[in-house]
Each structure stands twice: as structure tokens, then as C-alpha cells.
Amino acid sequence: MTDALALQPQARVRTDPNHLGHHARAGEGHAKATGRGTGGPSSKRIIVGYGFWIFLLSDIVMFAAFFSAYAVLQTGTAGGPTGAELFDLQNVALETGFLLISSFVCGVAGLALAAKRHLIFQAGMALTFLFGAAFLLLEAREFLDLVDRGAGPTRSAFLSAFFTLVGCHGLHVSAGLLWLLTMMAQVATKGIRPEILRRVLCFSLFWHALDIVWVAVFTVVYLMGSIA
Amino acid sequence: MSLEDRHHTDTAPGDEYGEEDIAKGLRGYFIGLVLASLLTVASFAILHAHFVWAPAIPVALLVFAIAQMGVHLVFFLHITTGPDNTNNVMALAFGVLIVVLLFGGSVWIMNNMNRNMMPPMSASPQAPAMPMHH
Numbered sequence: 001m002t003d004a005l006a007l008q009p010q011a012r013v014r015t016d017p018n019h020l021g022h023h024a025r026a027g028e029g030h031a032k033a034t035g036r037g038t039g040g041p042s043s044k045r046i047i048v049g050y051g052f053w054i055f056l057l058s059d060i061v062m063f064a065a066f067f068s069a070y071a072v073l074q075t076g077t078a079g080g081p082t083g084a085e086l087f088d089l090q091n092v093a094l095e096t097g098f099l100l101i102s103s104f105v106c107g108v109a110g111l112a113l114a115a116k117r118h119l120i121f122q123a124g125m126a127l128t129f130l131f132g133a134a135f136l137l138l139e140a141r142e143f144l145d146l147v148d149r150g151a152g153p154t155r156s157a158f159l160s161a162f163f164t165l166v167g168c169h170g171l172h173v174s175a176g177l178l179w180l181l182t183m184m185a186q187v188a189t190k191g192i193r194p195e196i197l198r199r200v201l202c203f204s205l206f207w208h209a210l211d212i213v214w215v216a217v218f219t220v221v222y223l224m225g226s227i228a
Numbered sequence: 229m230s231l232e233d234r235h236h237t238d239t240a241p242g243d244e245y246g247e248e249d250i251a252k253g254l255r256g257y258f259i260g261l262v263l264a265s266l267l268t269v270a271s272f273a274i275l276h277a278h279f280v281w282a283p284a285i286p287v288a289l290l291v292f293a294i295a296q297m298g299v300h301l302v303f304f305l306h307i308t309t310g311p312d313n314t315n316n317v318m319a320l321a322f323g324v325l326i327v328v329l330l331f332g333g334s335v336w337i338m339n340n341m342n343r344n345m346m347p348p349m350s351a352s353p354q355a356p357a358m359p360m361h362h
Contacts, residue, residue: 034237034238042237042238043237045240045243046237046238046239046240048240049240049241049242049243050238050240050241050315050316050319052241053240053241053316053319053320054319057319057320057322057323058323060323060327061323061326061327061330064326064327064330064331065330067331068330068331068334068335069334071331071334071335072334072335072338089272089275093268093272096268097268100261100264100265100268101261103300103304104257104260104261104304107257107260107304108254108257110242111250111253111254111257112250114250114253115250117250201240201242201243204242205241205242205305208242208300208304208305209305211300211304212297212300212301215293215296215297215300216293216297218271219271219289219290219292219293220293223271223272223275223289224286224289226275227275227285227286
């Protein structure tokens, strides 16, 4: 009884298996922790998720290169239209809203899958698809409109960089939509199996990361471009 | 997996620590949605705000964007400061370092070069300084 009471506050503290040395609290710094020491490898879900996390970070580094090119070439309009003259911020606000809601519903679908609620998962993924597709439609309309007005990617260095950066994000969203449909089909036909759950985890990481990149796009490209 | 076991393991990015309850999970996503929406509205609103000193607007936009990325990381990707997330945070920190070096370095170097190597506007193309050989 007294032992249980004494252990109660200890259990609430998250012990750190990496925390070595004489500052370590009780239960810390032992070599039997999974993923390090003699504890054996981490679970496959953790390894797959971590590997995909590293891929996403490398993808974000690639986007950073496109952002750098855009920032450097932004003033190179070659006598053509500037961003402030071209951008329709109402359209951008709608796109931002669609992608944010899509990211939110994707998270809810992930929760539903973890709770083995098939119907909520499929409905959530369908909504995620619809909002993602709406985003892509608005972006495609914007691109076609720009080309129609003579502001295509060949017009100036600024527009080349703009279409490369925003188009690359759009390509990622398109690939994500295909992946999303694949996940819906796999959960429906193969059921909730560990490897399917890992794929859905990676997909939801991908989808959330795309929304983070979009935050940078609407801030750096559209909002800051509209100031100048 | 018991709670005691989870103390001694890692958590995959995107997974929430100790979260088996769907209602509790939903709460986190809702908080994230509300905060991200507020920051987005603030970004679009401040663009035409007359009460803000104009040169401060790009700085404010950057602050809102970085804050929103943080909201996404915490509430949607479940990146935490807990020991089970050490590996995820270390990888993220390295990614941020590369992004800052790449973007900041490019902008810094190219702006500096543009300022120092801009040809004088008065130079006439008809009178090259050096004789040309064809």
C-alpha cells in the first residue's frame, strides 16, 4: 500500500531512457529500452514513420531550393506584370481554407482508423479528397487564367520561378490525391492490417506536411508578393 | 502496450503519445484547426491594415507563418518535446537548419551581389570599353 502510493507520482513523470549519468532519475538510463541498448529494434511502425519523416524533411529542403530561386528572381519581371498586379488574394484565401480543412479531416480519418471505425474513416478520406480536389481546381484555374493573360511561365524569370514553385506544390497535392484513393481502396479490400495502418500513417504525414509548405507559399509568394 | 512499456520507447511522427481515446484526439485537431484559422485570417487581414506601420507588415507575416507551422507540427503532426520524440525533433532541427542555410544564404548572397555588381545605368551599349574580337 505504501509502496503503491510512493510510486504514484513517479509514474506521471515521463522517464527518459536516454537520460544517463548521475542526474538520471529512477528508471532512466537503462539499456533495455526498445530501439537502443540491448532492448532490440523499435517497432516497425516507429521505424517506417521515422524514415518517412526524414523523406518529408528532404522534400521540404527541395521546396526551400525552389523558394530561394523565387525569392532571388522575384524582381526579374523583364518589363512584364508583377505579382501585385497578377495575384487574386480571394482565390488564394479560398485555396488556403480548402487545404486547411482537408488537413483537419485527414487527421480525423486517422483517428477513426485507429478506433477501427471503417465508415467514419472512409467518409473522412472522401471529404479530404473533395477539399484537396477543390484546392487543385482553383489552382489550375488560376494557372490557366495567368497563361491566358500572357503571364505564362515563359514571360519572365519571376513567372518561371512562380510556376515552378507553386506548380511543384500542386504536383505534390495531385500525387497525394492518388495516394489517398489507393489508401481508401486498400483499407476497404484488405482491412485493418499493420502494413495498411503504416501506409495510412505515412499518407497523413505527407498530407499535413503539404499544408505546412502551403503556409510558406501563401505567405512568401502571394501575401508578400502583393505588398511590393 | 502498457503505459509502463511506453515510457521506454519512441513514438512515430504523427502518432500521439498515450492517445487511445478518439474524443481526446479530436480535441487536439480542433484546437489546431482553430489556431491555424486564426493565424491565416490574421495574415490576410494585416496585409491591408492601415493601423500597422507598413515596413512591419512583412515581418508580421513571417511571424504568423512560422507560428502557424508550429501549430501544424504540434497539433497535426504531434511533434512534442517528450523523450519519446527526441529522434523526430532532432531530424526536424536538422531539416530547419538546412532550410535556413539554403534560403537565408541564397537571399543574402544574391542581394549582396545585385547591389555590388549592378552595371552603371549610364553605360552606353554602343561604346564598349574593350575592343571586341569576332
